[in-house]
Amino acid sequence: MRPLTEEETKTFFEKLAKYIGSNIKHLIDRPDETYCFRLHKDRVYYVSESLMRKATSIGRDNLKSLGVCFGKFTKTGKFRLHITCLDYLSQYAKYKMWIKPNGEMPYLYGNHVVKAHLGRITEDTPEHQGVVIYSMSDVPLGFGVTARSTADTRKLEPTAIIAFHQADIGEYLRDEDTLF
Structure with a gap:
């Protein structure tokens, strides 16, 4: 599990902006807790930082998923949103x-x-x-x-x-x- 690179972040946010526009800031700047996006096995997860810190004690091979899967990067470098992020898309959709x-x-x-x-x-x-x-x-x-x-x-x-x-x-x- 690692942070997204600059190119991955750009590709991911461009795809997400097609659906929720500038409401992306509401996903990151939350009043309850700090959330972030992390990459694990080509999939992007939306997870709270406290849960992410707790998950560092689990080995990479043993970690199946963490938080909400927003989608995955294809082998060609494109990003594909998964249905698992529908709750957040519907909440902030333009x-x-x-x-x-x-x-x-x-x-x-x-x-x-x-x-x-x-x-x-x-x-x-x-x-x-x-x-x-x-x-x-x-x-x-x-x-x-x-x-x-x-x-x-x-x-x-x-x-x-x-x-x-x-x-x-x-x-x-x-x-x-x-x-x-």
């Missing part, structure tokens, strides 16, 4: 999208969001922007990237894709062996 009950199951099976399933969307959401996807009862279901801006979405036919799937809570069951 842009949100709500889908109708008939669109929840297709989304949870890994499909993109089509216009027919859209309940509502945050006003002035730009194209290719990270969004957190909610059910109509405000339960976070996952996150994705918008295919169209809010203004363009109104003109589309019902079968047009408006958000590309990135991750959903169904991954806890589908990918349980690779999440950690």
Whole structure:
């Protein structure tokens, strides 16, 4: 477990900023305790400093995970967010999208969001922007990237894709062996 290098930090924060923007500062500057991001086996963990100090007594080979896994670095150096960080993304998200009950199951099976399933969307959401996807009862279901801006979405036919799937809570069951 080690701190992120400058290049890793830049890549990680750029990806995180697509979803929560300048609210990244709320993750680090917390009133209750000091939190930090640490890298362990290509995965980035969000952990309190007190827990991190206690974990130093555990050997690297024996440490499975620590804190909340935000995602992992691929072999090419890109960063991929995991569904395990959804609680924090939904708390600080700049842009949100709500889908109708008939669109929840297709989304949870890994499909993109089509216009027919859209309940509502945050006003002035730009194209290719990270969004957190909610059910109509405000339960976070996952996150994705918008295919169209809010203004363009109104003109589309019902079968047009408006958000590309990135991750959903169904991954806890589908990918349980690779999440950690």
